[in-house]
Amino acid sequence: MTVLVTGGAGYIGSHTVRALVEAGESVVVVDNLSTGFSAFLPEAVPLFIGDAGDENLVEGVIAQHRVESIIHFAGSVVVPDSMRDPLGYYRNNTMTTRSLLNVAVRASISRFIFSSTAAVYGNPEQVPVPEHVPTRPLSPYGSSKLMTEIMLHDVASAHGMSYVVLRFFNVAGADPQARMGLATNGATxxxxxxxxAATGQRAKIDVFGTDYPTPDGSCIRDFIHVTDLAEAHRAALSYLRGGGNSVTLNCGYGRGYSVLEAIEAVRRVSGRNFAVQYAPRRPGDIMTMVADTSRIRATLDWTPQYDDLETIARHALAWEEKLVRERQAEIQHAASA
Ligand SMILES: NC(=O)c1ccc[n+]([C@@H]2O[C@H](COP(=O)([O-])OP(=O)(O)OC[C@H]3O[C@@H](n4cnc5c(N)ncnc54)[C@H](O)[C@@H]3O)[C@@H](O)[C@H]2O)c1
Structure with a gap:
């Protein structure tokens, strides 16, 4: 009874792999390491380096490890990149998932958990946004995820598969023990x-728009700690194993913080007063994006542990400081070699 995690070496995937292993699950990972890191995986977890859309590879992994459930994180995640390269996003998000589902159907996989995004809502009519409102993505990234949701729904109905679609809001923070975190270059x-900025790697931070009709004029987001999100995946798996029906769930805390509040939290926990530059609004930015979390709270056995902006900021900072120390050690090592 093994769980296949695609993209398990990435930011959210690696936290989920860790949560599953700590809960006693047998896990196998397929990841092409395009943005992931093998070092994020516990040693005992087999990693197959390759594409989640490579049907031969995935079919072999499923057979060899007797996979019964798939948690699918693999994909491309940067919204502005998707504007520049829409076909690349439809390929790596939508078409990769089509291939993965093709194999899953052939192998009679009965449970599938998919990483979707609040970007499927576009500019929501209602905030906090519930799952049933019309979806109107504003980017190829959001569209590629929405297309995948539709495809998963159709495949599940036709082939007796159950699924949970998790629509992540703003994922942030790092493993409380700083074993993994966000390490991708150019993360947005x-x-x-x-x-x-707090660790001196950037001279300043830009804030786009301080004239929105919000309490401090900046945009509002629902930040969820990556460890709580990982636990939501573990809970989603238990839900499906318990016979739960296919469902789409928002993953956030249901509480919004402004961009300026988030920056202040990092200033407070770091004790460093880095520069903030106010810039005009960016086209396409959504003013307020906060999850209605009633459905996830009613559906999953999930109690967030880190629902606190300062804690999220502290864990993100501790991880970043570790990255900086590791980079400095590498430079010193190279210089002395
Ligand atoms: N980070 C967020 O705030 C956020 C918000 C909403 C949704 N998501 C979704 O969560 C998932 C994980 O995002 P993340 O933030 O951990 O990003 P990430 O880039 O850290 O992780 C993606 C992982 O997938 C791997 N990968 C990419 N394409 C692959 C392919 N074709 N085959 C095999 N492996 C592949 C990468 O190497 C990486 O390890 C993505 O599907 C993303 O769309 C993320």
Whole structure:
């Protein structure tokens, strides 16, 4: 009874692999390491380096490890990149999942958990946003994920598969023991950028738009700690194993913090007063994005442990400081070699 995690060497995938292993699950990972890191995986977890859309590879892994469930993280995640390269995003998100589902159907996989995103909502009519509102993505990234949701729904109905679609809001923070975190170069996550500024890796942080009709004029987001999100995946798996029906669930805390509040939290926990530059609004930015979390709380046995902006900022900072120390040690090692 093994769980296949695609993209398990990435930011969210690696936290989920860790949560599953700590809960006693047998896990196998397929990841092409395009943005992931093999070092994020516990040693005992087999890693197959390859594409989640490679049907021969995945079919072999499923047979060899007697996989019964799939948690699918593999994909491309940067919204502005998807504007520049839409076909690349439809290929790596939508088409890769089509191939993965093709294998899953052939192998009679009965449970599938998919990483979707709040980007499927576009500019929501209602905030906090519930799952049933119309989806109107504003980027190829959001569209590629929505297309995948539709495809998964159709495949599950036709082939007796059960699924949970988790629509992540703003994922942030790092493993509380700093074993994994966000390490991708050029990551666009606000808290990541803020901790890079706090550790002296950036001269300043830009805030796009301070004239929104919000309490402090900046945009509002629902930040969820990556460890709580990992636990939501473990809970989703238990839910499906317990016979739960296919369902789509928002993954956030249901509480919004402004961009300026998030920056202040990083300043407070770091004790460093890095520069903030106010810039005009960016086209396409959504003013307020906060999850209605009633459905996930009613459906899954899931109690968030880190629902606190300062804790999220502290864990993100501790991870970033570790990355900086490791990079400095590498430079010193290279210099002395
Ligand atoms: N980070 C967020 O805030 C956020 C928000 C909403 C949704 N998501 C979704 O969560 C998932 C994981 O995101 P993340 O933040 O951990 O990103 P990430 O880039 O750290 O992880 C993606 C992982 O998938 C791997 N990968 C990419 N394409 C692959 C392919 N074709 N075959 C095999 N492996 C492949 C990468 O090497 C990486 O390890 C993505 O599907 C993303 O769309 C993330």
């Amino acid at each position: 996550h606000l808290l990541k950028i803020a901790v890079e």
